[in-house]
Amino acid sequence: MVDFFVFDPKDPKTMYAHATALWRSTDGGESWDVVYPSAASIKGVRMNSDHSDEIILADPDPLGTIAAMAIDSTDSNVLYVSAGNKESSALFVSRDYGKSWQKQADLPERPQAMWVDPSSTPEKRALFLAGQKAIMVASSSGVHSLPLPTAANEVSLGFGSEAQSTIYASSEQGISISTDGGAHWHNSNLPGAGSKVRAIATSMRHPEIAYVSYDHLKLDGKTWIGVAKTSNSGGEWKLVWKEDQSAAKNVHDAWITERFGPGWGENPLAMTVAEQDADLAYGTDLGRTMRTSDGGATWTALYSRKVDEAGWTSRGLDVTTSYGVHFDPFESKRMFITYTDIGLFRSEDGGESWMSSTAGVPRDWMNTTYWVVFDPKVRGRMWSVNSYTHDLPRPKMWRHNSPLNFKGGVCRSEDGGKHWTRSNVGMAETGATHILLDPTSPVDARVLYAAGFGRGVYKSSDGGRHWSLKNEGITQKEPFAWRLARSSNGALYVVIARRSEDGSLGNSGDGALYKSTDGAEHWQAVALPEGTNAPNGLAVDPESPERLYLAAWARASGEHGDGGGIFLSEDGGKNWKQVLEKDRHIYDVTIDPADPKVLYATGFESSAWRSIDRGLSWTRIPGFTFKWGHRVIPDPQDHNKVYITTFGGS
Known part of the structure; x- marks a missing residue:
């Protein structure tokens, strides 16, 4: 994840770009080289956390973590960074393009942004650094701290024709503005009453112009959200983006x-505003990237575009999980993607364009569609x-919230996903994460199994109309039932996700794997590989029901994390051997439906893998470097094509 860009x-x-390390590109972003830590000092990468977050291990490491950066306005060889640790921060300068660094001054707090004063001379260069509590002005004579009137959420600064910089700060109390470089401040109010402000941004060369995002603004009997603009340094604000329950025309x-x-x-x-053109501004929210090129008069979405009036396609800025x-077995061009935040999406043209496909799903369930299953006999x-x-099953979702509070369940469609009806009689509200159909069951009485996260395994014998909880033999309290699998001989498996994140092993927080040979009426534990307590996915060889492929998540121990990877059992889980150890946060293993010798896997370590020998050896798939992979999905109509779903970025 990129923390910031500097141009x-x-x-x-x-x-x-700062993303774990500081990187530089000299060809417009086509390629990148590490600047700090130096390549020679890097000894390894720690990534044992649940998200496999990367921490570079370097020796020596005189800077620590870089928080902000600026480039000298007249000499590109001169770089400034604020860096340090949780306890202290300092200003460092490099005069040789990042090869070496010298500490210039200690800083009273960690800055969130940094600017070079273009009016200062190279010999007496002045920098402005924005912290949460103060504006720090650094020069050859030291660091001078100018307190902010209140703790700031965001600070933006610009240098215009005036001698001093203009600074904007947003906080829980509203907007504060200084037109004399932070020496004095005044409050600036939006029209109406009750507004809360969030992002704020000005133009580096035109600081009299600024934009601020707001919500809870009461005006004319309504409550508004949007963006306000000032053209006179906060003397007055105009609501240039103003919406309530109806979309704004602009x-x-x-x-x-x-x-x-x-x-x-x-x-x-x-929000951000172009340095030279204050009419050009961008805003990003929970799902969109929006742009104005006319000073806020109109705003246009950049994240998606319409395709021949049929649906939408991404421009690469749609970011969700x-x-x-999923491929409709009857309609060759109908596909689905199961999503976080936006639910289910459907394509009727082989993936060229997409549309929302959650009509009828209860509103309290609409956030996420985890999986779909088709009846192979009924169009x-x-x-x-x-x-x-x-x-x-990420811990952030259950760390502070009991899974018994989760909302969700099963829906059924008879028209290829265009409309849905709730279908969960007998099933408690649950975070329903997987569904599996028994293809040998009667068409008029389909047997279905559903995983309820924090509830266990549910079974239906009437096509999903009624459900019963089937947990006999599962010993976990509030079992984190996550994924289901079925072998060709009818055996069922359920993956119980781990409910601990401290690296421990051998306690009630361990995940588990269970097997049933009587249609989920009874479950027996399948021993996990030694040192493993977080199964995350299971695939069963369609030609050899005793051959199991287990995707496992590492524990937060050791430099890389322990107990994760891909494991193979050739005897139904009695014995396991590790067949992929290089990546230890493996999300799932999938089998190519056209060739069971071919398997795929991915996870949270910037790679995807392929095996052509039934999992005995694995080769990294070139070109895929996204940090957080979820699942590799082979295209059933094109043996050379696979899709990779991701955590974010999709």
Whole structure:
């Protein structure tokens, strides 16, 4: 994940990005080289946390973690960074393009942004650094701290024709502005009453112009969200983006407002304004990237575009989580993607365009569709599992909330996913994460199994109309039933996700794997590989029901994490051997439906894998470097094509 970008003021092709390390590109982002830590000092990468977050291990490491950066306005070889640790922060300078660094001054707090004062001379260069509590001005004579009137959420600064910089700060108390470099401050109010402000941004060269995102603004008997603009340094504000329950005529959104309404994305979380052109500004919220090029008169969505009036396609800026790509067995061009935040999406043209496909799903379940299953004998009939709780089984979702509070369940469609009806009589509200159909069951009495996260395994023998909890033999309290699998001989498996995150092993927080040979009436534990307590996915060889492939998540111990990877059993789980150890946060293993010798896997370590010998050896798939992979899905119609779903970025 990129923390910030910085662009060279002298060379438009040179840019810097901080993502675990500080990186530089000199070809417009086509390729990148590490600047800090130096390549020679890097000894390894720690990534044992649940998200496999990367921490570079370097020796020596005189800077620590870089928080903000600026490039000298006249000399691109001169770089400034604020860096340190949780306890202290300092200003460092490099005068040789990042090869070496010298500490210039200690800082009273960790800055969130940094600017070079272009009016200062190279010999007496002045920098402005924005913290939460103060503006710090650093020069050759030291660091001078100017307190902010209140703790700031965001600070933006610009240098215009005036001698001093203009600074904008947003906080829980509202907008504060200084037109003399932070020496004095005054409050600035939006029209109406009760507004809460969030992101704020000004133009580096035109600081009299600024934009701020707001919500809870009461005016004319309504409550508004949107963006306000000032053209006179906060003397007055105009509501240039103003929406309540209806879409604003000057806001030209893509599919989000059309499907969920104008309030779904909220007001922008972040904003930026072009340095030289204050009419050009961008805002990003919970699902959209919006742009104005006319000073806020109109706003246009950048994240998606319409395709021949049929549906929408991404421009690469749609960022959410996907779980599976699903192919209708009767309609060759009908596909589905199961998503977090936006539910189920459907394509009728082989993936060229997409549309929301959650009509009829209860509103409290609409956030996430975890999986769908088709009736292989009945055209148009399918089932989905849905939940208001997204991103399971990640601990952030259950760390502070009992899974018994999760909302969700099963829905059924008879028209290929265009419309849905709730179908969960007998099933308690649950984070329903997986559904499996027994293809040998009668067409008029389909047997289905559903995983309820925190509830266990549910079974239906009448096509999903009624459900019963089937947990006999499962010993976990509030079992985190996550995934289901069925072998060709009818054996069922359920993956119980781990409910601990401290690296421990051998306690009540361990995950588990269970097997049933009588249609979920009874379950028997299947021993996990030694040192493993977080099964995350299971695949069963369709030609050899005793051959199991287990995807496992690492424990938070050791440098890389222990107990994760891919494991193979050739005797139904009695014995296991590790067949992929290089990646230890493996989300799932999938088998190519056209060739059971071919398997795929991915996880949270920037790679995807392929095996052509039934899992005995694995080769990394070139080109896929996204950090958080979920699942590799082979295309049933094109043996050379696979899809990879991801956690974020999809």
